[in-house]
Amino acid sequence: MGERKGQNKYYPPDYDPKKGGLNKFQGTHVLRERARKIHLGIIIIRFEMPYNIWCDGGKNHIGMGVRYNAEKTKVGMYYTTPIYKFRLKCHLCDNHFEIQTDPGNLDYTILSGARRQENRWDPLQNEQVGPETKEVQKRLFDDAMYKLEHQAKDAKAAADAKPVLQKLFERNQSVWDDTYEANCRLRSEFRHQKKELKGQQELDRELLAKSSLDVALLPETDQDRQMAALMKLQTKSAVERESEQRLDLLMQQALPGAKATTFGGLKRQKILNTQLQVQDLGIRRKQSDQSEEAPSPPAKSLSLVGDYSSSDNDSNS
Structure with missing residues (x-):
């Protein structure tokens, strides 16, 4: 042209x-x-x-x-x-x-x-060949002994890196020797990733439909889980927090040397939980109101002292 x-x-x-x-x-x-x-x-x-x-x-x-x-x-x-x-x-x-x-x-x-x-770094840290500075170039041009030492150092670095390069070459050759197997492995990984992304998109779509939102959801992180856990703890009502405090006080050991099993263990804890739930929901008040409307017959009390007079009469008779 x-x-x-x-x-x-x-x-x-x-x-x-x-x-x-x-x-x-x-x-x-x-x-x-x-x-x-x-x-x-x-x-x-x-x-x-x-x-x-x-x-x-x-x-x-x-x-x-x-x-x-x-x-x-x-x-x-x-x-x-x-x-x-x-x-x-x-x-x-x-x-x-x-x-x-x-x-x-x-x-x-x-x-x-x-x-x-700023995303610059020293190429020597990554074992890369960095460009020579002007001072080094000038010294290589003027000083023959320095040039000889520099060449010997470069030859030693190349000899040290040769086994590593050979191992990398053999590894790549073993991995990519069978192209069909490598292609199948890559396709299976892509399918797995695609399936995970599709499942996450379905969950995000359900969450947005439930919340009536139209925003783009970002991937969940550990910081998001921690913040959600803290918000969940802060959403407890005052009654629930008071119930938990009372339960902790009741489950404490009465004596310093006592064991937890002497106070009932899990069975006592379940009983205390049910009692606290009954108190919080106001069921005791309903039961008291029902008892006032229809009084139940007094329960027979068990006395530890025997009725010796009745037993004597029975024996005499």
Whole structure:
């Protein structure tokens, strides 16, 4: 397609080659609309975001690789390397931010309007090969002994990593040797995950229908369970809390050296629970009212002292 551009240009009948090229004849710039601010030293270019940033206007996240139409301006020199400044407009809000090149550190610097998302780490911690600094490069160029030591260190690191790489290669080869088995394993895992997601969606749908809500439910976490348990404890009524306190007092040991089994154990606890429930629900009051309306015959009391007079009469008779 590149060779067709020169042939597809339209030359008007009054074109004079003596005046120069076609753009100069028509009084236009070769960059067209991108050069509308060229008299100010600004050129519109296509700029790609070098790293993840946070926009200060709408507090939005902009990922690395997002492209913008940026105003490119030359602001200085680093030795013989020019320093450029780029002015961009956020595509999510009306905020503008400026980014400048940093040739000394081989990086970009944010001047205003945004801040960098800090997710950098030392590549040596992950056993990666990091780039050499300028001091090390200069020393490798000037010092032959240091260069020899550096090469020996790199050769030793490669020899140490070779067994690990071989083990990883053998493991991957054993796992992916049978493609059919690996495919079946992956499909079974996907089916299991899909089944779990579908079941969770059904539960969420039932909960929303029961609560008459129209919101998106997030996955349940341990913190949510703890908060629900605390709210459940706080929803107890005053009567229930008072009943629990009385039950705790009744179940305490009367003597310091006594055992819990001497007070009835589980049987006594069940009896106390039923008594407290009867008291809380007001059943005793109903029973007392019923007893006043229809008095029951007095129960015969058992006396521990025998009736010797009646026994004597019976014997005499």
